[in-house]
Amino acid sequence: xxxxxxxxxxxxxxxxxxxxxxxxxxxxxxxxxxxxxxxxxxxxxxxxxxxxxxxxxxxxxxxxxxxxxxxxxxxxxxxxxxxxxxxxxxxxxxxxxxxxxxxxxxxxxxxxxxxxxxxxxxxxxxxxxxxxxxxxxxxxxxxxxxxxxxxxxxxxxxxxxxxxxxxxxxxxxxxxxxxxxxxxxxxxxxxxxxxxxxxxxxxxxxxxxxxxxxxxxxxxxxxxxxxxxxxxxxxxxxxxxxxxxxxxxxxxxxxxxxxxxxxxxxxxxxxxxxxxxxxxxxxxxxxxxxxxxxxxxxxxxxxxxxxxxxxxxxxxxxxxxxxxxxxxxxxxxxxxxxxxxxxxxxx
Amino acid sequence: xxxxxxxxxxxxxxxxxxxxxxxxxxxxxxxxxxxxxxxxxxxxxxxxxxxxxxxxxxxxxxxxxxxxxxxxxxxxxxxxxxxxxxxxxxxxxxxxxxxxxxxxxxxxxxxxxxxxxxxxxxxxxxxxxxxxxxxxxxxxxxxxxxxxxxxxxxxxxxxxxxxxxxxxxxxxxxxxxxxxxxxxxxxxxxxxxxxxxxxxxxxxxxxxxxxxxxxxxxxxxxxxxxxxxxxxxxxxxxxxxxxxxxxxxxxxxxxxxxxxxxxxxxxxxxxxxxxxxxxxxxxxxxxxxxxxxxxxxxxxxxxxxxxxxxxxxxxxxxxxxxxxxxxxxxxxxxxxxxxxxxxxxxxxxxxxxxxxxxxxxxxxxxxxxxxxxxxxxxxxxxxxxxxxxxxxxxxxxxxxxxxxxxxxxxxxxxxxxxxxxxxxxxxxxxxxxxxxxxxxxxxxxxxxxxxxxxxxxxxxxxxxxxxxxxxxxxxxxxxxxxxxxxxxxxxxxxxxxxxxxxxxxxxxxxxxxxxxxxxxxxxxxxxxxxxxxxxxxxxxxxxxxxxxxxxxxxxxxxxxxxxxxxxxxxxxxxxxxxxxxxxxxxxxxxxxxxxxxxxxxxxxxxxxxxxxxxxx
Numbered sequence: 027x028x029x030x031x032x033x034x035x036x037x038x039x040x041x042x043x044x045x046x047x048x049x050x051x052x053x054x055x056x057x058x059x060x061x062x063x064x065x066x067x068x069x070x071x072x073x074x075x076x077x078x079x080x081x082x083x084x085x086x087x088x089x090x091x092x093x094x095x096x097x098x099x100x101x102x103x104x105x106x107x108x109x110x111x112x113x114x115x116x117x118x119x120x121x122x123x124x125x126x127x128x129x130x131x132x133x134x135x136x137x138x139x140x141x142x143x144x145x146x147x148x149x150x151x152x153x154x155x156x157x158x159x160x161x162x163x164x165x166x167x168x169x170x171x172x173x174x175x176x177x178x179x180x181x182x183x184x185x186x187x188x189x190x191x192x193x194x195x196x197x198x199x200x201x202x203x204x205x206x207x208x209x210x211x212x213x214x215x216x217x218x219x220x221x222x223x224x225x226x227x228x229x230x231x232x233x234x235x236x237x238x239x240x241x242x243x244x245x246x247x248x249x250x251x252x253x254x255x256x257x258x259x260x261x262x263x264x265x266x267x268x269x270x271x272x273x274x275x276x277x278x279x280x281x282x283x284x285x286x287x288x289x290x291x292x293x294x295x296x297x298x299x300x301x302x303x304x305x306x307x308x309x310x311x312x313x314x315x316x317x318x319x320x321x322x323x324x325x326x327x328x329x330x331x332x333x334x335x336x337x338x339x340x341x342x343x344x345x346x347x348x349x350x351x352x353x354x355x356x357x358x359x360x361x362x363x364x365x366x367x368x369x370x371x372x373x
Numbered sequence: 374x375x376x377x378x379x380x381x382x383x384x385x386x387x388x389x390x391x392x393x394x395x396x397x398x399x400x401x402x403x404x405x406x407x408x409x410x411x412x413x414x415x416x417x418x419x420x421x422x423x424x425x426x427x428x429x430x431x432x433x434x435x436x437x438x439x440x441x442x443x444x445x446x447x448x449x450x451x452x453x454x455x456x457x458x459x460x461x462x463x464x465x466x467x468x469x470x471x472x473x474x475x476x477x478x479x480x481x482x483x484x485x486x487x488x489x490x491x492x493x494x495x496x497x498x499x500x501x502x503x504x505x506x507x508x509x510x511x512x513x514x515x516x517x518x519x520x521x522x523x524x525x526x527x528x529x530x531x532x533x534x535x536x537x538x539x540x541x542x543x544x545x546x547x548x549x550x551x552x553x554x555x556x557x558x559x560x561x562x563x564x565x566x567x568x569x570x571x572x573x574x575x576x577x578x579x580x581x582x583x584x585x586x587x588x589x590x591x592x593x594x595x596x597x598x599x600x601x602x603x604x605x606x607x608x609x610x611x612x613x614x615x616x617x618x619x620x621x622x623x624x625x626x627x628x629x630x631x632x633x634x635x636x637x638x639x640x641x642x643x644x645x646x647x648x649x650x651x652x653x654x655x656x657x658x659x660x661x662x663x664x665x666x667x668x669x670x671x672x673x674x675x676x677x678x679x680x681x682x683x684x685x686x687x688x689x690x691x692x693x694x695x696x697x698x699x700x701x702x703x704x705x706x707x708x709x710x711x712x713x714x715x716x717x718x719x720x721x722x723x724x725x726x727x728x729x730x731x732x733x734x735x736x737x738x739x740x741x742x743x744x745x746x747x748x749x750x751x752x753x754x755x756x757x758x759x760x761x762x763x764x765x766x767x768x769x770x771x772x773x774x775x776x777x778x779x780x781x782x783x784x785x786x787x788x789x790x791x792x793x794x795x796x797x798x799x800x801x802x803x804x805x806x807x808x809x810x811x812x813x814x815x816x817x818x819x820x821x822x823x824x825x826x827x828x829x830x831x832x833x834x835x836x837x838x839x840x841x842x843x844x845x846x847x848x849x850x851x852x853x854x855x856x857x858x859x860x861x862x863x864x865x866x867x868x869x870x871x872x873x874x875x876x877x878x879x880x881x882x883x884x885x886x887x888x889x890x891x892x893x894x895x896x897x898x899x900x901x902x903x904x905x906x907x908x909x910x911x912x913x914x915x916x917x918x919x920x921x922x923x924x925x926x927x928x929x930x931x932x933x934x935x936x937x938x939x940x941x942x943x944x945x946x947x948x949x950x951x952x953x954x955x956x957x958x959x960x961x962x963x964x965x966x967x968x969x970x971x972x973x974x975x976x977x978x979x980x981x982x983x984x985x986x987x988x989x
Contacts, residue, residue, distance in 0.1 A: 036830075049837070051849065083829045085675065088840075095837050096850060101829035103678050104839025105671065106701050112636070112668035116675025116683070117829065119659055120634055124679070124829055142671075145664035348654045355655030360627045363620065363656065364791040369610045370412060 033152075033228065035077045035125045042073035047082075049099040060211035060237035061090060061158060065097055067217040068127075068156075072100070075125065075225050083124045085114040087134040090165050090239075091158035094129030108139030111146040114153045115340075122341045125225065126153040133163050136172040136192055144201040149340040150229040154221070157232055159194060160239035161246045168242035180242075194234045195318025195332060199311040205231035206318065207331040210251035211238060216262065216329065223331050229339050250327045261326035263317065268301035271326050278302070279317075279325075286316050288325060306334045378588070381552075382595045386445030388453030389547065391540075392470045393462030395428050395438045398540035402460075403440025405544060405561065409553040410444040411611050411788065414601025417444040418753070418898070419611070420452040420785040425641065425725045432494040437466045446600040450752075450898035452785060454974045458550075460543045462486060462517070464495035479511045481546060483539065485518035513592050517542050517583075524582035530575060538579045545583020552596045555580060605790060612789035614753040614782035615645035618712055621760025622646075622684055623656055624792075628761075629768055629800035631682035633658040636672030638665055638691065641724040642780040643714035646686040666694035670711070674698060677707040678838070680804075680828035682764055684710035689718045689731045692775075693738070699773055700739045703864060705838045706815075706824045708767040708774075708802065712760065715779040715894075717970045726970030727780035729894050730945040735775045736923055736952065742861045744868040746774035747923035751897035753787040759920060761797065768802040770871055771823040772864070777922075779895040779944075781972060802826055808833035814848030815860075821874075822867035869924050878926035882908065882915035888986055889936035893919040893949050896973055900942055903978035914982060922949070930957050938985055940965055942978065 047069050055061045072082060082100035086092035088107035095102030101124075105113045110128045118126045135143045135157055146153070162180065163169040169182040173194065177186040198206045205227045207220040217235065224231035236247040245252075250259040261271035261279070269279040270291075278301035280289045289296045308314065314333040321327045357363050389406065391399040400421050407419045422439040429436035443453035455475045461467035463486040474480065487502050501507055502514050521539040522532065548555060559577050566573035587593055612620075626633035635658065637647045651660045659681070663669040670685040677683035687695060692713045702709040715731045717723025735747045746766050750759040756778055767774035803825040805812050814836040815824050827834035836848060844851045845859055880889070881904065892900045897918050904916040917932055919925070933939055933953070941950035942965045950964040965981045967973060 078832075080832050080835060081830055083679070084837075086839075095839065099835055101678075101835055102837035102839075103675070103705070104837065104841065105674070106697050106840055109667060109671040109698065112663060112671035113675035113678075115661065115668075116634065116636060116672035116677075116681075117679045118675075119661060119672070120632075120676040120679035120681045120683075121830060141664055142668050145668070344659060348657060348659070351654035352657070357653070357655050360620075360624050360656065360794050363623065363653065364794070365608065367610060368408065369608050369791065371608055372414070372604050373606050 034123050035081050036123060037076050038078045042079055044069045044073060046079050047072045047099050049097050051096045053097050054093065055090060056241055058240040059090070060160065060235070060239070061094070063211045063214065064156060064158065064217065064235055064237065065094070067214055067221060068098060070214070071218050071221040071225070074222065077125050081124050082127065083117050084127050084129065085110050085117060086129045087139060088165070089131040089134045089163070091129050091131040092134060108134055108137070109142065110134065111139060111142040111155070115146060115151050118151055118153050118341050119344055122152070122345060128153055128155045129158070130155060131158045132161060132171045132173040136194070136197070140172070144197070147198055147201040147203045147230045147232065150204055150337055152228055152230070152339040152341050154224040154231045155233065156221070157194065157234050158237040159234050160237045160243055162239050162243035164239045164242055193319055194232070196315055198232045199315045199318065199333065203232060203333065204229040204335045204337050206234070206314070206333045207232070208234045208236070208318070208327070208329050210236045210247065210260070210329065212251055220331060223334065227334050228342070229337060249322065259322065259326050261328050263304040263306070263328055263330040263332060265304055265306045265331070268298055268303050270301065286320065286325070306331050307336065309335045311335070379593065380595045381598050383598050383600070385447060385599070386443065386449065387458065387597065387599055388441065388443045388456045389458040389460070390439055390441040390456045390470060390473065391460045391543070392437060392439040392466035393540070394431055394466070395424065395426070395436045397438065397462045398537065399438045399440050399462070402540040402544040403442060405558055406547060407442045407444070407611060407786070408561070409548065409557060410442065410599070411609070412557055413553065413599070415444040415446065415599050416449040416602035416604065416788055417442060417611070418449045418452045418785060418787045419443070420781060423725065432463055432465050432491045434465050434469050434495065437469045439466070439470065444599055446602050448602065449787070450902050451972070454976070458547070460547065462540065462543070464492050464497055464501070467501065468495045468497065474510060476509050477511060479513060480507065481513045481515060481543060483517035483543070484514040485516050513590070515546065515586065515590070520582060520586060521579050524579055525575060528575060528578065534575065538575050541576050541579040542583035542586070545580040546587040548580070549584045549587035550593060550596055552598060555584060604788070607790040609788050609790055611786050612754060613645065613784060613786045614750065614756040614778055615643070615714065615784070616649050617754055617756035617789060618750070618760045618776070618778060618783070619646045619649035621757040622650070622710065622764060623653060623658060624757070624794065624797055625761045625764030625800060626658070626682040627656065627794065628797055629682055629764070629802055631680065631768070631802065634661070634673060634676035634681035634683045635659070635686065636661045636663050636669040636676065636683070637686045638663050638669045640666070640688045640691045642716055642783045643686045643688045643691070643712065645783065646712060646714070666691040667698060670695040670698040673709055674702050674705070674707060677702070677709050678705070678829065680826070682768065683708070684712065684764070686712040686714070688714050688716045689734070690721065692731060692734055696739050699745065700741060700743050701840050702773040703739070703743050703745055704840055704842070706771045706864070708771055708826070710760070710763045710767050711773060711775045713775060713777050714783040715777060723970040725780065727895065727972065728944050728968060728970065729779060729896070730948065730968065731777065732922070732945065732948040732952070735777055742865065744865050744923065745772060746770070746868055746871055747777065748774065748921050749777040749894040749919070750782060751894060751918060751920060753782050753785050754789040756782055757789065757792070765798065765800045766871055766874065768800060769823065769874070770821055770867060771803065771826065772868060777894055782895045804828065805831070805834055807831045813846045814838060815843055816846050817863065821870060822863055872924040872927045875921045875926060877928045878917055878919065878932055880915050880917045880932055883913060884915070885935040886913050886915055887937045888914050888982065889933070889939045890914060890916045890982065891919070891939055891941040891949070891953070892916070892943065893922060896942060896944060899973040899975060900978060903973070903975045903982065906975060906979055907982055912982070912986060914986070919949070925956065933957055933959065937961065938963060940981065940985055942973065944968065944973070
């Protein structure tokens, strides 16, 4: 069961429903697109957060993901390519009592908006980012993105890409991120849980959603998140619990020196006590980065809330500096400023 | 205070320039000298002239830093074309600035600094102090370095500190020449160096030594007196254009009760606005120094959506980067003030020099049909008023407003009569009340055509806006052809109707005649002075200086039609002139342009005016 969210966002006195957040706009994503599932998860999470419905603000940039605000009945602003995060920063800093959410994609936030991505994370502005990672440019019809795997054939890489893709978790933590979760678009429970925890977290929360683009990169995540591959290739971490995976949770991750290795319970004397226990609140991102980087061929991909460390938020610090200045400064209004400093009277 | 033992020469106005190496403290002594002129009741204008390098190599022309003060007993409109007094601390600064000296100007030089190596670095083949090349000037050779050191004999001061305070010796000499009291500067030193009384003491001793030296030097034959100017009663200060801009924005935020949000990125010559606003957290100003120009304006758009009085400040190259986002603010019909402190371009251009070459960019520099309000300040002090008006118009008409100032206005200073907030015009943004059942995102005020401002967090007004074209009234996303036409027309008409809310254009001089001089922005001082000079010579000439550019004041065409010839003077290739020709096709619109990173000189303007008056 999800617990209580506590922050300065004003709370509703009535229990809100999914219908309270459904917009009257026709949803124009392709049938079978993973974005539909993300929308369903958001409509499930928002009423449960307990905020007044007027206190949500959704911000987006450009791309398939960024049509999102039109499909949710909240306050919303659909911005320009790559700039959702600075727009969201402006909203949150202006009114810290809003719950601010960003819908963005791998192109929007990691290519054209890459600069804003790292700086927003570094500042730890309290906004929640749903990063739809479909490893392709969808709205412009199939060019490679900063997360497209090496050698992949796309419309602009007919002979295979020659670029090293970003690992989003590594990038987030390299930029001093305080919250990172990775979820697949085909697991509603995990998605809603991550969104709820992101809302609870004070600071920039990045949720990487492995989203399927059915037209231009269909099954891009199939090797990890499909029913047949899930057990071997997906490893869901939970705070305070040993990190296990496999059909019968018979495998686990063990810290060996400065490396992580896959071990099997019962083999070579391995017991549950040898398995790495997840601590998502650890201020030191070392293990979190290692977990975020794991992947095929030798490792499963790690899912769930990998990091949620407590650090002051930019918007809180803005308010605190203003509070202190207002307490200490003799200049309380404009007329005081206009009379201050080196002046002289002419009669 | 020593007794006055010289005849007094009365002057209406005087231009003094302090020049030296970047590290010689010229800005500091220039500022102190202008304060002393202000306290004596003179009107004044100042301008710092410094290289874009922080510390270029010592004793080179590239490293010369200057500070010019124009003070007078009548209203001062410019920082002055040519100087009456130049204080030069080294050969390079003399070489770089001699062209700005009037014939017969007083040159005060530190003769100790004119040694072989420094002369060579400045490109002098012989010492100008000895070779008679300065015969046309009143040359005052003072061993300033040596005398500074000697004056500090008892204080046990290291030679570096002594050398640093030689600017105060020169200032002391000027205080004698202009009969200024030393005490206000003493008080200033005590306050500035509260934590280090020895530094305060050193400055006082050297300042007084300079004063006493000037008194004993026979070459100074008279002292100069500039009578107090007749200024309107009130509380005055000396203010730079950038600070005045910042204060105007703060004033508008308070008046509109919206709270100020600035999203900005440092860029010369606009950075001082960002720095100034950062100081005023006690007034609730939220200042976000973004990672780049684009994030600066986008954060401001977010802030505007969230109900703040949002602004972003920049200069030419930054305005280019912000173009797409200005389009977003225009199509979402959100208020936003964009301040462009213009500099020389294109590209990085001349960062520390001034130009008016961003006008086209402000008017037209966006994709799509994207008109915005464009206004321009014309003096350091009225940057306050026009920043206030930019915010007022932007919020009341729900559209972005670009305020154009420039490096001369931004860095320069003038006297500013402190206004009272109660006297500032009201600002009434169209904010929607909670649960207004008639609210629609793109429903418009029938008079202004402004849509209303529904602020996130308000009950009953949830809505979405964005960069995609929206349906009239409902705000639903649509590509319907006639709707697009309608929305394009609305956005243009909304800006055009701002003309109903701005003052009519005024004309100085006869309402009909042979020649109307037209200008806009930061050139007001020079052009006004040139027109005044023509009037004194009995010439019939009129002047219209524009502050409101898009839209133009309603009576603009009527004014233009009253003159045989119109001459548009601008520090660009001819941008406003073409804008006028585009709006009012007339064959008699002439132009006078200069793009040298320098202001207009009065004599080049009067020459052009005379030429046009004489040609039939």
